[in-house]
Amino acid sequence: MSTTIALVDDDRNILTSLSVALQSEGYITRLYSDGEVALKPLTETPPDLAIFDIKMPKMDGMELLRRVREKADFPVIFLTSKDEELDEALGLAMGADDYIAKPFSQRLLLARIRAVLRRTEARARTAGENDEPEAAEIARGRLVMDPARHRVRWDGREVVLTVTEFLILETLAQRPGVVKSRNQLMDIAYQDDIYVDDRTIDSHIKRMRRKFREVDGAFGAIETLYGVGYRFAEE
Incomplete structure (x- = not known):
């Protein structure tokens, strides 16, 4: 259909x-x-x-x-x-x-x-799927993500993310300390697309950081490894 x-x-x-x-x-x-x-x-x-x-x-x-x-x-x-x-x-x-x-x-x-x-x-x-449990929350230090409800909290304060931003953050937060390249993050965020400029990921990361810094001016959990990619900081 x-x-x-x-x-x-x-x-x-x-x-x-x-x-x-x-x-x-x-x-x-x-x-x-x-x-x-x-x-x-x-x-x-x-x-x-x-x-x-x-x-x-x-x-x-x-x-x-x-x-x-x-x-x-x-x-x-x-x-x-x-x-x-x-x-x-x-x-x-x-x-x-x-x-x-x-x-x-x-x-x-x-x-x-x-x-x-x-x-x-x-x-x-x-x-x-009533017989199956909802997707578990992801808790990483001060970050809590609820995939089933598409909600994100930092220090108990809600941060509103777009669908694409949520997918990128979820990927990083699932394995703190592990570096993800732009191409890997594009594969997660744009699974069905033939081509998306890899700098699009940089724009998403920049907006996410700005949103988190609105609730915590010292936010630095999304780290950049220049020439490699991004990672969520280990606590």
Whole structure:
């Protein structure tokens, strides 16, 4: 059965180009030019995933997400501008699954879509397997990760990560002190993709460090070994 993706953006050029790219990958697309128009069909017939632009007239992406979450539950990726980091954080706290900054490559967006869909499918399998225990929490010093609920805490304070950031951190935290190369981390975060620039991992690490330093200014648990890769520091 084909996967349905809803696109909500007031820029018709983006709607058209993304729709063509997604359809070429086998996805079914539903297009909406603003949040008000999208709200009713999204809640009455939820898609498998939706992509919301944050800045839209009439009803912006965050208000649309809030209204949708009252009646439906499906993964959402935000499209943002580079100067909207606060909006990104608020959107993720409200229940968005990931975000990508404009301008972006369609290849990168497709990679994020696949990562979010994989994570959603894994959660659904876990929820449906009542006879099996949930994935165990990962506790590494002050870090606690709950894969089943996609939650991260540092010193008891919640840190909101995107799906891709969570996968990278989970990989590092599972084996503290063991170095993972960029290529190894890309294989985890983008399993189905032919090519993603390895510097994308550097960007994810940079954002994660910034998020952790917002709750602990001395955070240094994600270490860089220049020319080799990254590791989670052993306590």
